Amino acid sequence: MKIKGLDELSTLVSLCKRRGFIFQSSEIYGGLNSCWDYGPLGAQLKLQVKLAWWKAMTSQKNIVGLDAAIFMHPKVWEASGHVEGFTDPLVDCKACKTRFRADQSIVDGNVVCPSCQSDDLTEERAFNLMFQTQMGPVKDEGSAVYLRPETAQGIFVNFENVQTSMRKKLPFGIAQIGKSFRNEITPGNFIFRTREFEQMEMQFFVTPGEDEAWFDIWKEKRWAFYKTLGFNEENIKWHEHGEKELAHYAKQAYDVTYKFPFGWEELEGVHNRSDFDLSQHQKMSGKKLEYFDPQTQKKFLPYVIETAVGCDRLTLAILCQAYREETRTTEKGEDTRVVMGFLPKLAPYQVAILPLSKKEPLLTECDKIFENLTQASSHGTQDLRVDFDITGSIGKRYRRQDEIGTPLCVTYDFDSIEDKKVTVRHRDTMVQERISIENLKTYITDSFSQDAQWGL
Numbered sequence: 001m002k003i004k005g006l007d008e009l010s011t012l013v014s015l016c017k018r019r020g021f022i023f024q025s026s027e028i029y030g031g032l033n034s035c036w037d038y039g040p041l042g043a044q045l046k047l048q049v050k051l052a053w054w055k056a057m058t059s060q061k062n063i064v065g066l067d068a069a070i071f072m073h074p075k076v077w078e079a080s081g082h083v084e085g086f087t088d089p090l091v092d093c094k095a096c097k098t099r100f101r102a103d104q105s106i107v108d109g110n111v112v113c114p115s116c117q118s119d120d121l122t123e124e125r126a127f128n129l130m131f132q133t134q135m136g137p138v139k140d141e142g143s144a145v146y147l148r149p150e151t152a153q154g155i156f157v158n159f160e161n162v163q164t165s166m167r168k169k170l171p172f173g174i175a176q177i178g179k180s181f182r183n184e185i186t187p188g189n190f191i192f193r194t195r196e197f198e199q200m201e202m203q204f205f206v207t208p209g210e211d212e213a214w215f216d217i218w219k220e221k222r223w224a225f226y227k228t229l230g231f232n233e234e235n236i237k238w239h240e241h242g243e244k245e246l247a248h249y250a251k252q253a254y255d256v257t258y259k260f261p262f263g264w265e266e267l268e269g270v271h272n273r274s275d276f277d278l279s280q281h282q283k284m285s286g287k288k289l290e291y292f293d294p295q296t297q298k299k300f301l302p303y304v305i306e307t308a309v310g311c312d313r314l315t316l317a318i319l320c321q322a323y324r325e326e327t328r329t330t331e332k333g334e335d336t337r338v339v340m341g342f343l344p345k346l347a348p349y350q351v352a353i354l355p356l357s358k359k360e361p362l363l364t365e366c367d368k369i370f371e372n373l374t375q376a377s378s379h380g381t382q383d384l385r386v387d388f389d390i391t392g393s394i395g396k397r398y399r400r401q402d403e404i405g406t407p408l409c410v411t412y413d414f415d416s417i418e419d420k421k422v423t424v425r426h427r428d429t430m431v432q433e434r435i436s437i438e439n440l441k442t443y444i445t446d447s448f449s450q451d452a453q454w455g456l
């Protein structure tokens with residue numbers, strides 16, 4: 001058997017559309033550049049990604065969650081440095097009118113147009129990436145608000161609220177998942193870089209002086225998280241930011257990068273933000289944001305270790321890593337199947353129920369199995385995400401489930417009426433087993449609890 005991973009992003013884009021993961025936004029109107037809609041399977045996959053992250057963060061004793069508003073007081077963005085400094089260098093080509101980022105089209109030390117290679121360009125100007133809109137019915141200077149370009153600031157401005165209401169002592173963290181918006185000059189590569197995206201950010205507040213040790217601890221924890229998602233260590237690596245790369249707020253920064261089909265790119269940033277944000281907000285708001293340490297009886301501004309990952313980008317990496325084509329030589333020639341090898345905890349559907357025929361009593365019996373698998377029971381078995389597919393030959397239905405990454409298929413046939421057993425077919429090995437219906441749910445949950453045997 002030959003196994004091939006994903007070479008071209010376009011292969012994944014078409015699978016995502018064909019199988020209901022991701023569609024182009026407003027497609028019937030010709031689409032909107034770099035905007036994407038998550039279909040039924042994509043929405044579920046992304047939700048599982050968020051749940052994995054949320055659980056990994058908030059199941060720790062010293063981390064709590066938050067869900068702040070997208071609109072924030074405009075002064076927030078002055079304090080954070082985004083009004084002044086959240087810009088990209090923008091250049092227009094006078095020859096072909098292409099607009100592009102100057103820093104992304106440098107050939108032999110000179111900026112040239114990426115479209116026609118002309119060097120007849122306008123002067124470089126700073127283009128602010130924040131989207132601006134207005135709040136309320138009157139458009140004047142005071143009504144301008146921004147769509148947040150990062151979720152982090154919602155955490156900083158709530159530091160005091162969370163710390164006092166939750167009676168937290170340092171060190172502790174605040175985790176948040178939410179939409180962010182950036183008017184990127186060059187979005188692209190499917191859901192990798194878009195203008196509207198979701199972030200999963202955690203700010204960990206520590207005593208100054210302990211920040212470097214915590215930075216290392218968080219690097220380790222984040223690496224471990226990627227391993228629990230089944231990432232192959234050959235496809236992820238750290239990238240340390242050099243001095244010129246460091247964001248205006250960062251004292252130290254490392255990125256987790258992933259080997260996408262278009263190259264190694266950033267997935268997540270781990271930053272030491274020092275007390276930059278809290279001290280800026282303290283200055284700008286006039287409100288004291290210091291922490292009182294009951295042991296030392298001292299007041300100070302905590303330092304912050306931040307972990308920030310794009311949910312869409314992580315979902316893309318999971319899709320890329322899950323994709324494989326398996327080719328077998330059979331009597332009829334070469335046969336290729338596409339498999340999305342998601343871990344059971346991430347798969348949009350964990351089980352598919354496939355009645356062999358639409359005849360009764362098969363459908364009614366399958367309905368009963370569906371009910372049983374999708375509901376949590378009082379004796380501790382979990383609810384599962386289950387598809388119910390009655391369309392097409394059984395072989396075609398297996399292939400569809402392989403392509404949407406369903407780990408197990410359950411087939412109810414005419415023998416099942418007599419022997420009260422079903423065929424369980426495993427996505428990765430294609431091995432089939434007869435399992436009694438009575439034990440089916442325990443069999444499934446037991447096999448999922450051994451995550452390691454699965455692909456991604």
Ligand code: GAP
Pocket residue numbers: 149150151152182184191192193194195196197199201266267268269306308309310311312313314
């Ligand atoms: N609070 C820090 C911060 O926002 P960042 O490196 O600018 O740091 C964090 O963003 C993560 O958000 C990135 O590693 C990436 O995964 C995701 N991200 C940033 N811009 C994005 C975009 N335009 N489209 C999709 N994801 C994006």
